[in-house]
Amino acid sequence: MAMGRPRSFDTDKALDEAMEVFWRHGYDGASLAMLTKAMGIKPPSLYAAFGSKEGLLKAALDRYAQRRSEHMRYVLAGATAREVAERFLSSIAESHTDPANPPGCLLVQGGLACGEGSENIPFELASRRALTEVELRERFDQAKQDGDLGGDADPAALARFLSTVASGMGVLASSGADRDALREVARVSLSAFPAT
Amino acid sequence: MAMGRPRSFDTDKALDEAMEVFWRHGYDGASLAMLTKAMGIKPPSLYAAFGSKEGLLKAALDRYAQRRSEHMRYVLAGATAREVAERFLSSIAESHTDPANPPGCLLVQGGLACGEGSENIPFELASRRALTEVELRERFDQAKQDGDLGGDADPAALARFLSTVASGMGVLASSGADRDALREVARVSLSAFPAT
DNA sequence: AGACTTATCTACCACTCGATACAAAAGTTG
DNA sequence: CAACTTTTGTATCGAGTGGTAGATAAGTCT
Numbered sequence: 110m111a112m113g114r115p116r117s118f119d120t121d122k123a124l125d126e127a128m129e130v131f132w133r134h135g136y137d138g139a140s141l142a143m144l145t146k147a148m149g150i151k152p153p154s155l156y157a158a159f160g161s162k163e164g165l166l167k168a169a170l171d172r173y174a175q176r177r178s179e180h181m182r183y184v185l186a187g188a189t190a191r192e193v194a195e196r197f198l199s200s201i202a203e204s205h206t207d208p209a210n211p212p213g214c215l216l217v218q219g220g221l222a223c224g225e226g227s228e229n230i231p232f233e234l235a236s237r238r239a240l241t242e243v244e245l246r247e248r249f250d251q252a253k254q255d256g257d258l259g260g261d262a263d264p265a266a267l268a269r270f271l272s273t274v275a276s277g278m279g280v281l282a283s284s285g286a287d288r289d290a291l292r293e294v295a296r297v298s299l300s301a302f303p304a305t
Numbered sequence: 306m307a308m309g310r311p312r313s314f315d316t317d318k319a320l321d322e323a324m325e326v327f328w329r330h331g332y333d334g335a336s337l338a339m340l341t342k343a344m345g346i347k348p349p350s351l352y353a354a355f356g357s358k359e360g361l362l363k364a365a366l367d368r369y370a371q372r373r374s375e376h377m378r379y380v381l382a383g384a385t386a387r388e389v390a391e392r393f394l395s396s397i398a399e400s401h402t403d404p405a406n407p408p409g410c411l412l413v414q415g416g417l418a419c420g421e422g423s424e425n426i427p428f429e430l431a432s433r434r435a436l437t438e439v440e441l442r443e444r445f446d447q448a449k450q451d452g453d454l455g456g457d458a459d460p461a462a463l464a465r466f467l468s469t470v471a472s473g474m475g476v477l478a479s480s481g482a483d484r485d486a487l488r489e490v491a492r493v494s495l496s497a498f499p500a501t
Numbered sequence: 502a503g504a505c506t507t508a509t510c511t512a513c514c515a516c517t518c519g520a521t522a523c524a525a526a527a528g529t530t531g
Numbered sequence: 532c533a534a535c536t537t538t539t540g541t542a543t544c545g546a547g548t549g550g551t552a553g554a555t556a557a558g559t560c561t
Contacts, residue, residue: 113537114527137333138420141519151540152520158538162519213417221479222407222414224334225547226519235480263493269477269486270493277473281465283417284431290465297459297466300497309507310557337549347510348550354508358549422549 120158121172123148128169132211136166136220136230166219166230170237173215180204185244190252190262191302194271197245198295201275205282206291213283217276242272259303267301274298316354317368319344324365328407332362332416332426362415362426366433369411376400381440386448386458387498390467393441394491397471401478402487409479413472438468455499463497470494 126147130139141162145152159165180200187193205213216238223230249264258264278291322343326335337358341348355361376396383389401409412434419426445460454460474487 112529113535114529114539116538117527133418134420135331135333135416135418137331138416138418138423140420140517142517143421153522153541154539156520217476218418220331221409221417221476222329222331222334224330224336225339227334231479238476238480263489266489266493270490273473273477273490274470275473276476277469277471280413280417280434280472280476281469283427284434293459293462294466294469297462297497301493308559309505310509310559312508313557336547338547349511349552350509352550 116154116158118148118150118154123150123158124165124169124172127165128173128215129211131166131169132213132215132218135218136162136227137224163227163230167233170215170219170233174237174240177204181241181244185248189257190249190267191257191299191304193245193248193252194267194302195295195299197271198274198278198298199292201278202288202291202295205278206286206288212285214276214279217279218283238272238276241275242268245271270301271298312350312354314344314346314350319346319354320361320365320368323361324369324411325407327362327365328409328411328414331414332358332423333420359423359426363429366411366415366429370433370436373400377437377440381444385453386445386463387453387495387500389441389444389448390463390498391491391495393467394470394474394494395488397474398484398487398491401474402482402484408481410471410475413475414479434468434472437471438464441467466497467494 126149127144130143130147134143139162141152141155144162144165145155148155155165159168184193184196184200187196201214204210211218216234219234220227220230221234246265246268249258249262249267252258253262253264258267274294278294281294282291322345323340326339326343330339335358337348337351340358340361341351344351351361355364380389380392380396383392397410400406407414412430415430416423416426417430442461442464445454445458445463448454449458449460454463470490474490477490478487
């Protein structure tokens with residue numbers, strides 16, 4: 110049945126380049142010219158592989174989530190709620206200032222507000238940010254059952270707090286703050302988790 | 306010397322409309338068509354009054370800062386560091402979910418990452434966000450001299466923490482979170498300021 | 502009134518946007 | 532090799548971008 114001409118570029122490698130462009134310039138600010146140049150391909154190849162600019166973003170977001178999942182598994186494996194929080198905030202401080210990537214978080218930098226043809230992009234990013242909060246809340250629910258969160262502690266509120274601080278650290282990092290500044294924010298934030 | 310034809314629109318009223326467009330769509334996402342329609346004027350009037358799209362944003366940011374200054378004066382007038390933090394976070398929770406405005410904070414929504422012609426916009430917003438952090442730090446320095454901040458407390462770190470949480474609350478609000486959610490984040494954040 | 506100054510409107514500029522039509526190229530299968 | 536299928540590059544689409552030229556309108560000053 111004839112297999113057709115094989116793709117001449119590596120999809121994942123191209124996605125990594127696209128991710129960086131979206132990360133650094135946001136969805137609206139990332140033009141097809143920038144994307145195709147970074148990916149090393151021409152527009153028809155991009156559209157054949159990803160369908161649309163939005164499809165490309167979603168594929169990049171999937172890849173971003175995949176990268177993060179291993180970190181998150183380590184974070185959630187912390188023995189206590191406080192240790193989970195400590196691991197979470199530390200990993201955010203490191204990853205948001207990793208010189209291998211643009212500063213901040215793709216899910217924040219990608220676009221909190223967009224133009225007329227891209228109204229659903231902010232929703233897409235928000236729903237992906239929400240996933241992390243859910244993971245934390247479920248872990249803190251478990252911590253409460255385990256007894257290492259006091260009776261007055263609110264797992265949902267703590268998860269939302271951590272998620273909010275993480276977003277804020279994304280904004281801070283994108284402003285050029287260095288790693289130590291983010292570590293300091295992480296340390297102060299831990300006040301919400303009384304030491305065992 | 307002849308005064309010339311008077312301006313037929315109210316500059317501040319027009320700025321308020323422009324502010325809302327930038328707030329809701331970000332700098333790149335706000336097109337001249339959207340801006341002129343919202344302001345009720347034509348492009349030549351806009352350019353005569355504000356010079357450029359970037360000039361319009363800066364004028365809107367000035368107006369935004371002016372609006373906030375009274376709130377900030379109230380915040381900084383708190384008797385103790387903890388009361389300042391409490392007032393700050395509460396005012397953020399209210400203002401970022403004020404139905405009279407787009408959700409979140411203009412200084413965050415306006416654009417953390419921009420396209421090729423607007424590289425300096427994120428810097429402009431970041432420098433304005435930094436002003437609030439400086440005000441808080443100076444107030445906490447004073448609190449330390451006054452003795453209502455313990456010897457182990459770090460005024461700069463606490464100010465950066467609050468500023469970071471405020472940015473995070475902006476992201477959270479822009480995702481559709483309601484006022485109670487932000488209030489809860491404010492409450493948890495206050496853990497960093499031991500009660501007197 | 503008439504000269505002068507500034508704002509406004511219509512129409513448009515060159516350019517970029519995201520996206521695509523078409524034909525040549527590069528493979529696999531019979 | 533010949534038939535078939537898919538990808539690739541060139542060249543371009545219509546729409547929208549930020550911004551402006553030039554004429555007209557609406558005031559103030561002498």
